[in-house]
Amino acid sequence: MLRNVYATLCLMALSSMAWSDEQAIANHCRDEWPSDRDMYNHCVTEQRSAVRSLSKYSGPIRTHCESEWGTNYEMVLHCIKEQQSSKSAIARASKDEIATRCAREWPNEFDMQEHCAKERRTAKDNIERNYSGTLRRSCERQWGTEYDMVEHCIEEGGN
Numbered sequence: 001m002l003r004n005v006y007a008t009l010c011l012m013a014l015s016s017m018a019w020s021d022e023q024a025i026a027n028h029c030r031d032e033w034p035s036d037r038d039m040y041n042h043c044v045t046e047q048r049s050a051v052r053s054l055s056k057y058s059g060p061i062r063t064h065c066e067s068e069w070g071t072n073y074e075m076v077l078h079c080i081k082e083q084q085s086s087k088s089a090i091a092r093a094s095k096d097e098i099a100t101r102c103a104r105e106w107p108n109e110f111d112m113q114e115h116c117a118k119e120r121r122t123a124k125d126n127i128e129r130n131y132s133g134t135l136r137r138s139c140e141r142q143w144g145t146e147y148d149m150v151e152h153c154i155e156e157g158g159n
Contacts, residue, residue, distance in 0.1 A: 021051050024071035050074045061087070064108050086110035093117065097145045098124070123147035127154065 029043035050073035054062070057080050065079035087110040093099060102116035124147040127136065131154050139153035153159075 021071075021073075025051070025073070028071055028073075047073045050077045053077050054080075060108055061110075083110045086114040089114050090117070098147070101145055120145070120147045123151040127151055 025044055025047040028047060029040050032043055033039040054073060054077055057077075061080055061083045062076070065076045065083065069075040069079055090099070090103075090110055090113055093114075098117050098120045099113075102113045102120065106112035106116060127147060127150055131151075135154055135158055136150075138158055139150045143149040143153060
């Protein structure tokens with residue numbers, strides 16, 4: 001008896017979630033394609049497909065992407081895949097002061113951590129190849145391991 005009540009409640013919850021997804025999909029696609037029925041239908045199909053795919057994901061990356069993209073399920077799914085790809089790239093990259101600082105600046109945003117580290121490493125390499133002297137040392141004291149800012153400082157003459 002208790003098992004039947006629990007099963008019924010679970011089905012009701014799933015049905016309510018599905019209804020809520022359908023409403024969100026309809027609203028999203030209507031906003032995107034208010035006067036093009038074919039594109040509206042295509043949008044609905046794509047959003048439903050994304051909702052099915054999203055059932056495979058959970059955790060902080062999904063939570064982050066849902067907070068960023070709301071009920072645009074295609075973009076939530078895209079965001080999750082991008083974040084996972086960037087997280088893997090970060091795991092393979094060197095663990096240095098640049099990676100540590102970028103992780104602190106962009107917690108749970110792995111695409112931004114990856115971008116930050118790539119930009120700063122490029123700037124660091126450029127500084128080491130092309131600059132020396134008091135201006136470089138002054139800018140390095142001012143900006144530390146933010147090599148993109150050190151490079152900008154040097155290029156601006158210390159201003």
